[in-house]
Amino acid sequence: MLHDVIVVGGGFAGLSAAMQLARARRRVLVVDAGLPRNRFAEASHGFLGQDGKPPFDILRQAACQVAAYPTVEIARGEALKALRDENGGFGLQISDGRRARARRLVLATGVADTLPDLAGLKERWGATVLHCPYCHGYEVRDRPLGVLANHPMAAHQAAMIPDWGPTTLFTQGRFEPDEEQLSLLNARGVTIERQPVVELLGSAPTLDAVRLADGRVVSISALFVAPSTRMASPLAEQLGCAFDDGPLGPMIRTDDWKATSTPGVYAAGDAARAMHNATLASADGVLAGVGAHQSLIRDVQFAA
Numbered sequence: 001m002l003h004d005v006i007v008v009g010g011g012f013a014g015l016s017a018a019m020q021l022a023r024a025r026r027r028v029l030v031v032d033a034g035l036p037r038n039r040f041a042e043a044s045h046g047f048l049g050q051d052g053k054p055p056f057d058i059l060r061q062a063a064c065q066v067a068a069y070p071t072v073e074i075a076r077g078e079a080l081k082a083l084r085d086e087n088g089g090f091g092l093q094i095s096d097g098r099r100a101r102a103r104r105l106v107l108a109t110g111v112a113d114t115l116p117d118l119a120g121l122k123e124r125w126g127a128t129v130l131h132c133p134y135c136h137g138y139e140v141r142d143r144p145l146g147v148l149a150n151h152p153m154a155a156h157q158a159a160m161i162p163d164w165g166p167t168t169l170f171t172q173g174r175f176e177p178d179e180e181q182l183s184l185l186n187a188r189g190v191t192i193e194r195q196p197v198v199e200l201l202g203s204a205p206t207l208d209a210v211r212l213a214d215g216r217v218v219s220i221s222a223l224f225v226a227p228s229t230r231m232a233s234p235l236a237e238q239l240g241c242a243f244d245d246g247p248l249g250p251m252i253r254t255d256d257w258k259a260t261s262t263p264g265v266y267a268a269g270d271a272a273r274a275m276h277n278a279t280l281a282s283a284d285g286v287l288a289g290v291g292a293h294q295s296l297i298r299d300v301q302f303a304a
């Protein structure tokens, strides 16, 4: 069967794209491996109408609503390979052995985080080791908080965190704030610690303190870190899409309607934007769904 659109990735962006296409009565296949980026967090915050719900509950409910449209199929699996065919459409190889074809592709495959290699950090990711204060800062408010420098964005992050609790910036010997940053951090009451953190302490996922290289122990209830990101899937690269450098890693280049540099391929969500957040990913998916639909309307080659 030739689908109008295959959406790869059934997270916040992919399901939002599929919803618009379903409501436009287009034949849509969503292929999803089921590993959304925020799966490590018990609750998702800030998504209007769903604040505090487990991420999988939100996505399950959304998938049910999208799948209720008669022109939509949602398949669990990984899209392994995508190729452009001679008619300007696309062929997709899926991990269950299926091959699917479509006139347009929406890549909503998200990103994966590369966490700093530090004893006790990985097992606390999404609980007491956090990346975004808007997502999880409120839940750790009024407790001693840390920022682990992993990137030049650390100074920006450290200047924000005092709105949630008393803050220490651990520079890790990687990043020294410049004069302007230092004066902002001082004005915000941020303590700067230059001895590297070597271990996180407490019964994970609880965090009680961090141990420094010189043996001192500093009480901390949550540690913010900006991990570097990479594409969760190689499909955009396979299809020859252009990339830009985002603040924490590569992002697929798109126009205002989320069209990539490869004709017929759209991209949405964390994989194709600088700021990462479920609401923004969802809004991006809406743009990609509408963009793909509009381009199908203009496609005389396939017109009935």
Ligand SMILES: Cc1cc2nc3c(=O)[nH]c(=O)nc-3n(C[C@H](O)[C@H](O)[C@H](O)COP(=O)(O)OP(=O)(O)OC[C@H]3O[C@@H](n4cnc5c(N)ncnc54)[C@H](O)[C@@H]3O)c2cc1C
Residues within 6 Å of the ligand: 008, 009, 010, 011, 012, 013, 014, 031, 032, 033, 034, 035, 036, 037, 038, 039, 040, 041, 043, 044, 045, 046, 047, 077, 078, 079, 080, 108, 109, 110, 111, 113, 125, 126, 131, 135, 136, 232, 233, 234, 235, 268, 269, 270, 271, 276, 277, 278, 279, 281, 282
């Ligand atoms: C620990 C943590 C907590 C977070 N908490 C919040 C929060 O509280 N509030 C908030 O707004 N944001 C939060 N975020 C950010 C939020 O998770 C992302 O912005 C959002 O998930 C991006 O949506 P997306 O659809 O682009 O990607 P994702 O949600 O990551 O979905 C991508 C989907 O594509 C699938 N996929 C990837 N490759 C393939 C392939 N080749 N074939 C098939 N499927 C594929 C994946 O398995 C996944 O299901 C958090 C992030 C992290 C890391």
